[in-house]
Amino acid sequence: MPSPSPGSSAPPSVWRDADFRRLWAGQTASQLGEHTTLIALPLFAVLALDAGAGQLGALRAVGQAPVLLFSLLAGAWVDRWRARTVMVLTDAARAVALGAAAVAGLFGLLGLPALFVAAFTVGALSVLFDVAYQASLVRLVRRDQLLQDNSALEGSRSAAQIGGPALGGALVSLLSAPVATASGALFFAVSFASLRRIRRAEAVPEHHGRAPRVRHRIRDGLRFVAGHPLLRAVCLASAAFQFSFAATMTVYLLFLPRELHLSGATVGLALAATGPGALLGSVLAARLPRRYGHGVVLVSAAVLGNGALLWVPALHGSSAVTVAALLAVNFVFGAFGQLVHVTVMSVRQAVTPDGMQGRAAATITFAGMGSAPLGSLLGGFLAQGWGLRTSLLVAAAGMMLSPAVMAASPLVRLGRRLPL
Template sequence: MPSSSPSAARSSVWRDADFRRLWAGQSASQLGEHTTLVVLPLVAVLTLHAGAGQLGVLRAVGQAPILLLSLLAGAWVDRWRARTVMVLTDAARAMVLGAAAVAGLLGLLGLPALFVVAFTVGALSVLFDVAYQASLVRLVGRDQLLQGNSALEGSRSAAQIGGPALGGALVSALAAPVAVASGAFFFAVSFVSLRRIRRAESVPHHHERAPRIREGLRFVAGHALLRAVCLASAAFQFSFAATMTVYLLFLPRELHLPGATIGLALAATGPGALLGSVLAARLPGRYGHGVVLVSAAVLGNGALLWVPALHGSSAVTVPALLAVNFVFGTFGQLVNVTVMSVRQAVTPDGMQGRAAATITFAGMGLTPLGSLVGGVLAQEWGLRTGLLVAAAGMMLSPAVMAASPLVRLGRKLPV
């Protein structure tokens, strides 16, 4: 277990070699994930000429594992070593994307193959994401959680810079197999880095009673703060999934932007999220966690309401998109890091995996339905109106937080 001595409390997580290895591996894995999240839909739209309904189905298929596997993933992570789960999922994702790239070279990478790849990578990503959230608690002291989360979420933000830009450029300039293979490379790098972590994890022995899924459900449902996090996350993720489905059609077909420019616009979220990670290490302790959560959600989610109003040449629309995505990235990341620190602070060590998985299940379980709804909105109401309706739905999240105990959280988190 991490030391809780005063000297350990004052030390930086960056002095810990194992934390640096976790950070490097998680950074590479997130870069691979964010590259793939953009590459697969853009390959479908720009190379395979998928329609709105087909794109909605593709995104829903990739998100379905969140609904199907999140709760099981939490129980597994609480039973096994998080590092083992991360290493195995990295290796598997690298192999799946490598096989997809080979299929593309052979002319076999059609929409059915993309559906299979999206589902498989999505399932493995669910396991990895639950495991890396639980691994931090097993690696550093609770007094270092905000600093550690800020660093890890900052790396995720860096992935949001490189992933969309790289993915969009590769899909636009090179063959689809090369774009798909880029994700496999980053997952392989993550595999190597995480394998080098030396510190042993404290996990239950095989003869002990296995963690039960319903205990995680009961714990989260019975905790007022975590229950509010679930509701707010569900409102956000459903609406965001619908928004992104329409968004990925709106940019090339309504604003007539090429793949590389779309990647650049999406990548602007990353620099904003880096700033949000820095702010998350300072603002909650100065102004209170509740005030920061609600204010940041209003500003970040509200920024996307400006996108449907964009018209005109790319000389006008691209700078506006960069500004909107930067603002969304900044305040969205501020919410993400703060919520994760709240969840980790109020959750016992033996419940971390199941609590994270339960919140993921409740918050992101509706994303497949959101993606399908986004496809229907785009097809039936048109891209501009559909995007406006989907983006407006994202404002439900700060409304839920403002009506919950989350808004009353002060500078110090309860433990």
């Protein structure tokens, strides 16, 4: 989408633009592949390989470790490359990696070691894709359209959250892990084909003279984020959330099949309820911050969304009431979680210079998602020592640290207009 001239009115609907439709389709397919894989691999480990709490925590940690290892490098690279090129190449590589894992599964070789390799490889490639995706929009639209356009694009992530977990859980439960893994590879291949068809030239920040070393670009990104009060607060709140959420999800994926005795398909259905909620959150993100103020919306949405998970440890049995309660909890979590996500992304993009977008996104991802492997390990440790119900309550309570951090930071004072 080209930026309109300074004197023009708002651009026409993005859906009339062929390149935007290709971007949306590619993003949706890529997210479907990612969410299908995220549920298929852990459920296969639990249901087919009888993985224990410690093994599941380790598997999730291995899949999340690339965020800690590669985020900062990814940010430095993305600021020198075209985001479309990065997304196309990483989609192709993820399709190949998961296709190889599916073949290994068909020959009976998809044990825990192979799952660890697949999780790490897909995780590493996803780091590059996600950083490029976050940097791409600001290069394509003007800044006063960021909230609206982020809301539109994040709807594709919501659609993936609807179909991905349900599909992954159903395929593992009804067919096999190799089929579930192959479906993830197919989605990445579709994303590759769609993104590759984008024709519009991408505006990449100009660089003069010899490019600085990677470590210098990483250092500049760290200094920029650490020195900006809003971005520093985003980092701290994100780290608190991702650490506690990773611990919560590790216990959650054990609690549902083993404590509530739910099937893989039902677990996938429950997790898929976050999708419709996230779709609603994407719509609300285009309206509520401009009406009530970005700070009020951020803190309130984080309290409501994260607090919803505190109800899960109170559930018992596998009755229809329990399943309905899980659907409601995940819907609320998805709606308010997406509202926070889109609003935070718009804040970050608005206050960051074009030439720093990739590094700012990567630094915040590093600070936030980089804590997730430790959270996953903690979740497995707690489940082994304290039991599933108590561990889930403790981990979910830890998620309330994130809105507390935002409430004590300059983020809470943001008004209806973003600082441009």
